[in-house]
Amino acid sequence: MNRIHDLYRPLPERIRDFAEVERPLTDAELADQTARCLDCGQPFCHAYGCPLGNLVPDQNRAVARGDWRTAWDLLSANSDFPEFTSRVCPALCEGSCVHQLDAESVMIRQSEKRITDHAFAAGWVLPRPPATENGRSAAIVGAGPAGLSAAATLRRRGWDVTVYERRAAVGGLLRYGIPAFKLAKNLIDRRRLLLEAEGIRFVTSLEVGRDLSAGWLLRRHDAVVLAIGTPAARDLPIPGRTLPGVHLALDLLEGQNRHLAGELPAPPVDAAGKRVLVIGGGDTGSDCVGTAHRLGAAEVTQIEIMPKPPSERSPSTPWPLWPQMLRTSSSHLEGCTRRWSLNTLRFLGTDTLTGVEVETVDWTLTPDGRPSKFIPVPGTRETIPCDLCFLALGFTGVPADTPLLAQLGLTPTPRGTLPSDPARRIHCVGDCATGASLVVRALASGKALPL
Numbered sequence: 432m433n434r435i436h437d438l439y440r441p442l443p444e445r446i447r448d449f450a451e452v453e454r455p456l457t458d459a460e461l462a463d464q465t466a467r468c469l470d471c472g473q474p475f476c477h478a479y480g481c482p483l484g485n486l487v488p489d490q491n492r493a494v495a496r497g498d499w500r501t502a503w504d505l506l507s508a509n510s511d512f513p514e515f516t517s518r519v520c521p522a523l524c525e526g527s528c529v530h531q532l533d534a535e536s537v538m539i540r541q542s543e544k545r546i547t548d549h550a551f552a553a554g555w556v557l558p559r560p561p562a563t564e565n566g567r568s569a570a571i572v573g574a575g576p577a578g579l580s581a582a583a584t585l586r587r588r589g590w591d592v593t594v595y596e597r598r599a600a601v602g603g604l605l606r607y608g609i610p611a612f613k614l615a616k617n618l619i620d621r622r623r624l625l626l627e628a629e630g631i632r633f634v635t636s637l638e639v640g641r642d643l644s645a646g647w648l649l650r651r652h653d654a655v656v657l658a659i660g661t662p663a664a665r666d667l668p669i670p671g672r673t674l675p676g677v678h679l680a681l682d683l684l685e686g687q688n689r690h691l692a693g694e695l696p697a698p699p700v701d702a703a704g705k706r707v708l709v710i711g712g713g714d715t716g717s718d719c720v721g722t723a724h725r726l727g728a729a730e731v732t733q734i735e736i737m738p739k740p741p742s743e744r745s746p747s748t749p750w751p752l753w754p755q756m757l758r759t760s761s762s763h764l765e766g767c768t769r770r771w772s773l774n775t776l777r778f779l780g781t782d783t784l785t786g787v788e789v790e791t792v793d794w795t796l797t798p799d800g801r802p803s804k805f806i807p808v809p810g811t812r813e814t815i816p817c818d819l820c821f822l823a824l825g826f827t828g829v830p831a832d833t834p835l836l837a838q839l840g841l842t843p844t845p846r847g848t849l850p851s852d853p854a855r856r857i858h859c860v861g862d863c864a865t866g867a868s869l870v871v872r873a874l875a876s877g878k879a880l881p882l
């Protein structure tokens with residue numbers, strides 16, 4: 432038996448709503464899956480793949496024999512927010528599963544999801560306040576996964592913790608970036624209640640650096656933890672960029688999440704009946720594809736400047752590395768033309784967007800198959816007609832003129848990441864410290880605070 436591929440709710444049903452697309456595996460399906468675990472003597476999933484060091488083989492064994500309580504105790508020993516990772520993690524553990532050498536990896540993320548759902552349903556997930564207070568206080572700036580993880584970790588060690596968040600609600604990109612069809616937002620509210628019951632205070636709708644001085648926070652607290660993410664999206668400053676119809680991906684994704692939460696009266700973009708082009712072939716682009724479908728787009732195309740990845744693991748990422756390979760999301764399965772090796776030259780239109788001019792590029796590959804440089808292919812210019820275009824091109828780091836940086840005397844590195852300064856009691860975690868990454872890495876970074 433291999434992996435189960437029929438994982439999503441029926442397409443005609445899911446395309447009409449923003450509820451989570453994945454169906455839960457049945458206990459029987461999961462027992463079969465976890466029984467596939469080889470219980471390796473040297474478990475790479477646990478020791479190499481998972482940034483949190485989840486005890487995957489032990490969890491799998493417990494699930495296979497239906498012992499959910501033990502599975503939960505093992506999972507929650509390392510993972511403070513499994514309800515998030517079990518829904519949105521690409522599952523780095525699965526990339527280093529030994530089965531990847533000759534078959535398909537065990538469905539570890541699905542197993543984590545069922546363990547967590549069982550635990551919440553059974554009432555096993557309880558606040559874990561510290562046994563004793565340590566008399567020290569920390570201010571955490573940013574309530575994304577890195578900030579939440581830092582807060583939970585410090586509170587457990589007895590710190591008095593206050594989290595400051597500029598948005599109306601906590602969660603960072605979990606709430607405002609990742610679409611609700613991948614992660615239901617009530618799960619973040621449920622977790623906030625647990626953290627508050629542990630004694631963590633949240634102050635929302637307050638931007639540190641603008642509404643409150645970061646210098647004041649540093650004077651008042653024993654430590655300041657910056658978990659502010661990478662707010663600056665990479666733009667595409669080519670002719671026609673200011674035409675109505677050209678948007679950054681987060682304009683769509685954040686706006687739609689805010690609309691669903693009742694923060695905005697209408698969806699941010701009217702995509703009904705429109706031809707949508709997404710530039711950027713990564714996960715954010717895929718999220719735009721799924722969101723555009725649900726807003727009634729007539730057709731959706733996604734283009735990428737990089738070459739089409741191989742359908743199997745690329746030789747540039749041998750096991751147990753996370754495999755570079757073609758990935759097809761639930762949003763792609765909902766209908767999407769995908770094209771690669773296309774460079775975007777200009778946006779076309781007079782009063783509004785009517786299309787995008789692109790050109791095919793030829794990539795030179797390194798001996799192990801990694802794309803290294805490209806040249807345009809003469810005579811390949813063409814127009815892709817579209818009414819809406821979303822730019823999903825990644826993030827450029829923390830801008831040097833972010834007000835709180837001057838207040839703390841902190842300078843970003845040339846890559847736009849923030850260095851910690853432990854001697855001055857300033858610690859940086861998550862995307863702002865590493866560059867744009869993953870939820871699980873942000874969680875691990877908050878948990879690894881040397882305080």
Ligand SMILES: Cc1cc2nc3c(=O)[nH]c(=O)nc-3n(C[C@H](O)[C@H](O)[C@H](O)COP(=O)(O)OP(=O)(O)OC[C@H]3O[C@@H](n4cnc5c(N)ncnc54)[C@H](O)[C@@H]3O)c2cc1C
Pocket residue numbers: 519520521572573574575576577578595596597598602603604605608609610613637638639640658659660661684714715718835860861862863867868869870871873
């Ligand atoms: C569209 C999209 C989809 C993604 N999908 C996935 C996925 O499926 N799986 C995955 O693993 N990763 C995904 N990622 C990446 C993942 O969301 C990030 O790596 C992760 O959220 C980083 O966590 P963080 O806490 O460092 O930053 P963020 O989540 O960005 O949180 C930073 C928080 O700090 C707040 N803040 C910033 N400045 C201030 C200030 N001055 N005062 C107060 N508050 C402030 C922000 O409002 C925000 O809430 C996705 C990213 C995007 C953009």
